[in-house]
Amino acid sequence: MDHTLKIGLGQIAPVLLDKNKTIEKILACIEKAANQGCELLVFGEGLLPGYPFWLSTMNASTFESDIQKDIHAQYILQSITIEKGELDPICALAKNHKIAIYLGIIERAENRGGHSLYCSLVYINPEGVICSVHRKLQPTYEERLSWAPGDGNGLKVHSLKQFTLGGLNCWENWMPLPRAALYGMGENLHIAVWPGSLENTKDITRFIAKESRSFVVSVSSLCYQKDIATSMPHRALMIESDQDIFANGGSCIAGPDGQWVVEPVIEKEGLIVQTIDFKQVLRERQNFDPSGHYSRPDVTKLMVNRTRQSTINIED
Secondary structure, X not given: OOOEEEEEEEEOOOOEOOHXXXXXXXXXXXXXXXXXXXXXXXXXXXXXXXXXXXXXXXXXXXXXXXXXXXXXXXXXXXXXXXXXXXXHHHHHXXXXXXXXXXXXXXXXXXXXXXXXXXXXXXXXXXOOOEEEEEEOOOOOHHHHHOEOOOOHHHOOOEEEOOEEEEEEEHHHHHOHHHHHHHHHOOOOEEEEEEOOOHHHHHHHHHHHHHHHOOEEEEEEOEEEHHHEOOOOOOHHHHHOOXXXXXXXXXXXXXXXXXXEEEEEEEOOOEEEEEEEEOHHHHHHOOOOOOOOOOOOOOOXXXXXXXXXXXXXXXXX
16 A cells, blocks of 8 residues: 555644653654554644744843843753754654654754754654754744744655655745745645644645645644743743643644645644545646646746755865
8 A cells, every 4th residue: 555644643732841851742642653553743843842932922022131031041952953862762763663754843953053043844764864854944923033044955855655745834834935846846745834723724734735736734733831841931921921822733634636634623632643545646636737737947947955054164
């Protein structure tokens, strides 16, 4: 059954700003997905160690705020440096169960000095190898107070059985040219990850599916006040915001005809499992293929720069 793929949508909450406890939850979800026969497991945007909800609830734009500096310093300390092997337990479990994983992390990138943060989408193949790390090209609105802009290095696709997978972070999915880049590389299973909001996933999931004639898997996280780590600086101020739900989920799957395969699931933590069939992609490409027979490369063409950006090139 090389043309079918069993997918798990890991709609879970982080332990916000506690990477070790969040990794424990991720590992438990991988075990559960493996026990149910999943071949691909997807987690939400920035799940490890969590999305910076305090930016919109605690006046993050106040310049020289000691409160925001304290929280940001902790965010850096709880973020993930891939080069130090912090994803190794997740990679090892993926290899053990032969399951591919898309995981949203907050990355503390060594090649950019090791102090700025990037919202990154990591693809781990069934052999436990990290094959791409896509740093979000343009953080959205208040996210720019916390995350740095990424680059095109992670705009890559990956083969899994008969499917070709690619992925984008949150509002990147609204950017036509990154979508077109993935389409041009042969993507037919699009991964869209979100911090968690039905408002984000309910429209664009079906739109991208219809535009690309691909399956689209949107995966969101959850986050409630109870999910905030007790070690978070100024935790009490965030709780005083009177906002109990910071992220309500909304994970879903649309088919290449733009119709729901799994309708959005909200306010429910757990694993959502669905099997999809590659043949449906071929059926819908009969009348429209955005990078194939319905394209005009003699008229319009896209350039993609996949160079990993850094401020220095060292030659020893």
